[in-house]
Amino acid sequence: MKLLNRSLIYLSAVFFIIIGVWSVIFYFNLKDEIRDSIDDGLDNNRLLILMKIPSDSSLLSQNEFGGNNFKIHPVSKEKALEFRDVFKDTMMYRINENDLEPVRVLHSAFEHENNYYKMTVISSLVEEDDLIEDSFWSVVSLFIILIISIIVVNNLVLRKVWNPFYDVLHQLKTYRLDKHEKSIKINSNVKEFIQLEAAANTLINRSKEAFNAQKEFTENASHELQTPIAIIIGKLELLLESQNLKDEDASTIAEVINISGRLKRLNNSLLLMAKIENKQFLDEEIISVNETAKTFLSNYEELLEFKGIAIQLEELNDLQVKINPSLIEILISNLIKNSIFHNIENGKINIQFTSDEFIICNTGMEMGLNPNTIFNRFEKDPTKVESTGLGLSISKAICDSYNVKITYEFSKNSHCFKINFKNILAAL
Incomplete structure (x- = not known):
């Protein structure tokens, strides 16, 4: 009201x-x-x-x-x-x-x-x-x-009196920290509105400082951590090609390379989550979820064929949303990879597109997972050693950043993830 x-x-x-x-x-x-x-x-x-x-x-x-x-x-x-x-x-x-x-x-x-x-x-x-x-x-x-x-x-009369308040509200809604926008200005000589202008600009300046500091940290961390990890992996690979290595030493080096690879993926995932939570993906476009999902499915055709997984698409509507292109790709690809890697031999994947929902179900473990903890960081299947346990956490972070609801349920011996895009549907 x-x-x-x-x-x-x-x-x-x-x-x-x-x-x-x-x-x-x-x-x-x-x-x-x-x-x-x-x-x-x-x-x-x-x-x-x-x-x-x-x-x-x-x-x-x-x-x-x-x-x-x-x-x-x-x-x-x-x-x-x-x-x-x-x-x-x-x-x-x-x-x-x-x-x-x-x-x-x-x-x-x-x-x-x-x-x-x-x-x-x-x-x-x-x-x-x-x-x-x-x-x-x-x-x-x-x-x-x-x-x-x-x-x-x-x-x-009162509506005219409150116009400066609504003007500030509009400016705050459209203000972007990543742009070099001017400070908020109120055309009013009312003492309370002048105080509101000062408080809003103080808050914006502090948010800008925090935003720039976090952005600088993630950029520096990405550069400073990725480079040494890449060098370590390169050096180990060169060392592995040496002819003087014993089998036991080669096995140890291969294991270290594998761990370094996991460390690299983990670093990438954590930095990605930091960028998502810091709202560093602000550019938005109208994207077709149907086409995005089909593109990623085509990239995994060989793996799907190797595992004998059958794909069933139900396109009830062309689901179009207004979202950052990179984030929708990460979101959909994470769920598709999750349904493939956690599937069984000769399993099934069912993907449904409705007017406002994306639903993906896959066969897998014969028992359901805990819906209260499945999206927690580092929550993973202990048998999947290569997994970072951050895929679903990243998906949840993306959904939360757009106020979109993602849910999990175990139904008819299938693990189902449902995303309701109602809040960011494209105006058709």
Whole structure:
């Protein structure tokens, strides 16, 4: 979720709570004020009636509301003296409305010429209830208007305020350490964005220093280690051609040459992994995984024929990905070599290309391997002395560098490796 949308949710929630609480308080305060106003009116009507009774005694015989808003009943002195003025809400049938109507009622008692009476005065609440309802919908309308205003301000005003942040984000996403790019620049005088610019450039400078140091190390290591190893192997091969060697000495020299060869391959593999993890393979092209796999299979035709391994290709789609050419070749070749060298005589290799996956399965050991450790460095079959144990680790490092998932499973007596290229599929 974007930061702007999250702030919109928080603001809406805060406004909803504030306006909700305020609306409840406003409703009860408004209701109390209306009731107080009506009660004052009822009490005033009572006093007016009491003032008119001495001059118009016919009012004492008004024992039904009829078209009036009061009625009077005679009561005993005891009840009159015990009676207290009471205001309350009730429903009353009104002939002119032909329906029940909410009213406010005042019950009171008074004395006139030594006679005691109970007076009931009423006032309609219809207009007051309409006023409360209108006020409620006004509050709801206010809340809706506020939310719309927040959305408008959020998307027009705040978005403009956050433009420098998104600009920095874009520059960081596209920044390449291997290129001589300029420092990140923010066109803003906001203090926080200026601090963000300084922090981003500091981090980039440190990353450049680390990147250049690692790159220099791998280049130096490649040169400094490969050359002595090559010289050692060359000298030993020349020594092996000497006619004065005994058989035991020749065997020892051959074994040392073999170990030196393994050391050379191990050095190459470790340097390759360092380059992959240091993101030194940055050039990308649209590559067909199908064609890459077919090319490597053709290079191993003689070995496949010698071991009697049958190849089955299932091209459900032309799988094209955007990746560094060297890395996709290393990745596919490692898996193909793995399926050949760890296969059995007269075994099978099945390769499947789907819209987003490369799957390779081969016969081999009759039991599955541990999927949790198979991609670890130097994890290998102890019987394969020539193996460096880094082939699958390199494949995993390549996949990790592109956020691509590689998995292993043992299914139907076959060892299967599956690569999901969904994150780097070429736009066709």
